Amino acid sequence: MAAYVWSLNGQVWPRITPLEVKQGERVELSFVNRTLMTHPMHLHGHVFQVTEIGGVRLRGAKRDTVMVIPQQTVKVEFDALYPGYWMIHCHLLYHQAAGMMTQAAGMMTVVHYQGFESRSYDPLASMTEFPRP
Numbered sequence: 028m029a030a031y032v033w034s035l036n037g038q039v040w041p042r043i044t045p046l047e048v049k050q051g052e053r054v055e056l057s058f059v060n061r062t063l064m065t066h067p068m069h070l071h072g073h074v075f076q077v078t079e080i081g082g083v084r085l086r087g088a089k090r091d092t093v094m095v096i097p098q099q100t101v102k103v104e105f106d107a108l109y110p111g112y113w114m115i116h117c118h119l120l121y122h123q124a125a126g127m128m129t130q131a132a133g134m135m136t137v138v139h140y141q142g143f144e145s146r147s148y149d150p151l152a153s154m155t156e157f158p159r160p
């Protein structure tokens with residue numbers, strides 16, 4: 028049986044390309060669920076507003092996690108006010124970390140504020156028990 032590997036933008040943690048944002052801008056994220064499972068998508072350090080569900084625009088709830096059902100697109104917006112690296116991931120631990128057992132970690136990436144530097148940012152450090160690429 029093939030192992031599950033969930034990805035964001037076709038990439039699996041920790042081999043990801045950060046989502047770049049600029050401090051002060053309003054950022055839209057589109058969660059496009061092409062799978063047959065529901066994913067509770069969670070952004071650290073921010074509150075976002077749900078602005079579209081299944082093609083219907085709305086002024087939705089403000090929250091940090093939103094359920095994205097199979098074959099659905101949910102859009103959210105947040106104000107980029109807190110410089111740093113911030114995790115964004117599926118809150119089902121098995122989806123987020125599924126690949127920790129299979130050398131492909133899964134549904135997690137980061138939002139990165141342009142110009143913010145941190146020597147401690149090293150996604151590959153989470154894979155210490157596996158060979159680096």
Ligand SMILES: [Cu+2]
Binds near residue numbers: 134
């Ligand atoms: Cu998930």
